[in-house]
Amino acid sequence: MDGTALAAKLLDETTSRAQQFLADAGRKPCLATVLVGDDPASRTYVKMKMNRSAKAGIESVRNELPDTTTTRELVDHIEALSAGPAIDGILLQHPVPAQIDERAAFEAIAPHKDVDGVTMHSFASMAFGDTGFQSCTPGGIMRLIDAYDVDLTGARAVVIGRSPILGKPMGMLLLGRDATVTYCHSKTRDLPEIVAGADVVVAAVGKPEFVKGAWIKPGAVVIDAGYNPGNVGDVEYAGAAEAARLITPVPGGVGPMTIGVLLAQTVDAAYRRAARS
Numbered sequence: 001m002d003g004t005a006l007a008a009k010l011l012d013e014t015t016s017r018a019q020q021f022l023a024d025a026g027r028k029p030c031l032a033t034v035l036v037g038d039d040p041a042s043r044t045y046v047k048m049k050m051n052r053s054a055k056a057g058i059e060s061v062r063n064e065l066p067d068t069t070t071t072r073e074l075v076d077h078i079e080a081l082s083a084g085p086a087i088d089g090i091l092l093q094h095p096v097p098a099q100i101d102e103r104a105a106f107e108a109i110a111p112h113k114d115v116d117g118v119t120m121h122s123f124a125s126m127a128f129g130d131t132g133f134q135s136c137t138p139g140g141i142m143r144l145i146d147a148y149d150v151d152l153t154g155a156r157a158v159v160i161g162r163s164p165i166l167g168k169p170m171g172m173l174l175l176g177r178d179a180t181v182t183y184c185h186s187k188t189r190d191l192p193e194i195v196a197g198a199d200v201v202v203a204a205v206g207k208p209e210f211v212k213g214a215w216i217k218p219g220a221v222v223i224d225a226g227y228n229p230g231n232v233g234d235v236e237y238a239g240a241a242e243a244a245r246l247i248t249p250v251p252g253g254v255g256p257m258t259i260g261v262l263l264a265q266t267v268d269a270a271y272r273r274a275a276r277s
């Protein structure tokens with residue numbers, strides 16, 4: 001499943017919509033990025049997101065806070081962005097330094113600016129099938145699944161991982177499309193047997209080649225959301241590709257879709273805000 005090609009198509013559509021928004025509203029859609037501390041990987045991710053924004057005709061406003069930032073300071077900063085008239089979307093780069101309550105910081109993002117889909121409000125929207133914003137990686141995975149015409153109705157879907165921004169919302173989106181969803185996590189027993197019964201497997205574990213090719217049912221659809229050092233996913237690709245009907249590569253599968261959804265949702269947020277005012 002070619003995430004690079006699908007993400008390029010999504011970015012083209014987003015660029016056209018951002019141009020149209022500029023023509024309609026007299027300004028570009030605007031994304032505020034918030035980076036706390038000096039983690040090099042996080043800095044690279046934020047830079048990448050800002051570069052892609054610029055290419056798509058979305059303005060981005062950089063907010064950098066020191067390593068020593070407290071929860072209160074970060075919450076105050078994000079609340080100011082939430083109230084800011086020039087900002088359409090807010091991205092708080094995960095993870096934040098250990099002394100900060102990340103959940104409190106995420107919840108300071110106004111739901112109508114939560115273009116990264118990280119608030120409880122957005123999670124509830126995904127669970128209830130509402131029109132709120134999706135967590136970007138699960139949202140990107142759903143777009144990939146749809147682009148390849150995977151029929152989810154009644155399909156047995158196994159999600160390995162239950163993090164608040166990936167595994168949990170992924171299962172909710174699959175459930176909303178009538179899949180029969182099983183969540184697996186670090187306490188799950190008999191994981192290979194559970195995976196062997198799956199029509200759709202989503203691996204979101206954060207451990208290189210954790211899901212073995214031998215576990216995959218012939219004809220299954222395998223989505224590898226993992227991204228580990230050395231461009232290695234959470235699935236043993238060669239073995240899984242032999243059994244699977246469809247599989248995402250790493251890199252070039254799920255990864256590119258995540259930024260694509262972030263930018264698409266930023267333009268959505270800009271239009272929704274403009275419609276409200």
Ligand code: NAP
Nearest residue numbers: 137161162163166185186204205206225226227254255258
């Ligand atoms: P996370 O917060 O560390 O969550 C990992 C999940 O895996 C947890 O729910 C954990 O279970 C589960 N797990 C750990 N060991 C397990 C085991 N032995 N058996 C079954 N489940 C196990 O990670 P995350 O943020 O969800 O990210 C997961 C992966 O996706 C990482 O490789 C990350 O780099 C990648 N990712 C990619 C993108 C992208 O844009 N492509 C975006 C986000 C993340 P417990 O809950 O029981 O601890």
